Amino acid sequence: MSTVGAGNELLVVEDLKKHFPVTRGIVFQKEIATVKAVDGVSFTLREGETLGIVGESGCGKSTLVRCILKLLEPTGGRVVFQGQDITGLSRREMRPLRRNMMMVFQDPYASLNARKRVGFIIGEALELHGIGTPAERKRRVQELLEVVGLNPEHYNRFPHEFSGGQRQRIGVARALAVNPKLIVCDEPVSALDVSVQAQILNLLKDLQREFGLTYVFIAHDLNVVRHISDRVMVMYLGKAVELADRDELYIHPKHPYTGALLSAVPIASPDIGRARKQVVLEGDVPNPINPPVACNFHPRCPRFHQGHCDVETPPLAPIAHDHLVACHYPLERWPMDIADRSVAAAQPVESAG
Template sequence: MSTTTHPILARQAPAHDNLLEVTGLHKHFPIRQGILFQRRIGAVRAVDGIDFSVGAGESLGLVGESGCGKSTTGRLITRLLEPTAGTITFDGEDITHTSVSGMRQARRNLQMIFQDPYSSLNPRHTVGTIIETPMKLNGVNPPQGLKRRAQELLETVGLNPEHYNRYPNEFSGGQRQRIGIARALALRPKLIVADEPVSALDVSIQAQVVNLLQDLQREFGIAFVFIAHDLAVVRHFSERVAVMYLGRIVEIADREALYALPRHPYTHALLSAVPEADPDLTGARERIRLAGDVPSPINPPSGCRFRTRCWKARDKCATEEPPLVRIPGNAEGHLTACHFPEEPTTAPRADVVLDPALAAMEETSTGTTGMPT
């Protein structure tokens, strides 16, 4: 493993060896003007300097509003996008600028599950071909043969091995996402980046797929970066949660600490919007409605980026960007970027069940043997 660790990363996951370390990661998409002679007139600052780590076998949830940079972060980690600046260290190796051949080796242990199960599978290939392709490209020859290995993976994700010769258009959305999961598992990776893996599915199917991922994590010891905007799903799946806003991480903590005591106003607002399972509690919790729209990532606000929508903003927030640090009252590993954090008395209840469907699935998990959907 890496011999030097960024001080923020060292405080984030003390119970795990860091499998993934991201330091000072930026991704700016240039804006150009002109037809024959183009010139750069600005940039979309999709990811603008983030630090986090993921331990071996750990699950980190990455949450935030649409457009905050979550999916871009996932594609940077897997090097589907080239970073503008920063460092990505995976399994002790710096992969920030690794060559194509070098990334082929890294991707044996670093896979991705895409958001849309309809567009992420090649409609001209059979399910067997889709699952076998990663193994063929990486020269993996299982003792039992590629076909048998693909069929075993279909069984693992709750599908029938006889589906091997079928095409993606013959399956439902939930089944297609299971096929995508089987493809990601083909090389037995150490880390999977799951980019909104259940957002396109019905709630009941979401719970089945999330439980499937949890079962696979426990069985194979896979680490996850779980990207989602649904805080109920993230609470169900992730051990730690990082909250993003306008390209920056504003809070990161263990799941229980974050949901019991959100210190950043933005995190507090997000949690206040999650529906209660008990209708009697709905009126007891204050709903925080954020004013205005999310600022443009082309020209983000100075200082704290959330200040234009924050009810606690003061002059200091406009001139000084708050660092992501452990503030008084936070548990170990709970980092918050706020000059005027929320007090414990304003935090939502820790014992609230956030989603009735997911709560029911916790009690009767279908796992890998559940009815395929």
């Protein structure tokens, strides 16, 4: 767990929003609706820690991090990076900051240019930022290949000559090339085998310790997030519904949606897995074009109270020390018969490697 304290925030996100217009017509387009992909998300990220972001597909995780990196222009809110408000900066003004904000993508093959050699792919950022001579850049790339566990002699190979795990190591090396402060990992292990997942996760943790990196880590696998994160934020339909320290959230979730997600996490012990009660949510994820009023989760919530949950939107507010939840009726305890034993029995990801 991270031991960083308050007052050393690398990233501050305040009420961030990203809305996409839905239009009709070919020549004369008319806006008929709006998709609120990210709708008022706020959090801070301290130097040297890892924030895990989880939620169902379509909840806005990837859109959120793309807005933070200014790959998408936010509709509203603020993004403060290293004490500087970058929300309104142009592409030209953002360029000097790009070297401190890098990304590792989900697909380890599509994210690499198949027509370029590995040396060019990793060293391209060095060239764009004018770092070093050609000989120094080549030496730096070979050092990075060795750092991520590849052979420096692979400098002249093409991406198709590597396995999926090796390609993702190349993606990690590319992100490290310009010594960034922040690395966003957008589901970096979801396309890999379980044993390879463990290797990549352990590599990321080793690099964090060695270089003092800060991660935003997106994943669907809650065991993966538990293994690598210091804090975890749960998103639902564009909003953050819970944010807490990793162990606190996994042992004492407060939002009913978080409890339902955790109840579906596979447990290595068959006896405990059979004994626990799984929380099954009714209905489907609402249409983001026409989300429910007030609390977005209330149509599927087992703790729904008519006249309150469907009238007043719950704010993301502290319920305990560093534990924030957006719910009018938070869970008193995890809705399982043996919650604490279930978490204790969950095997860490590194056991697969």
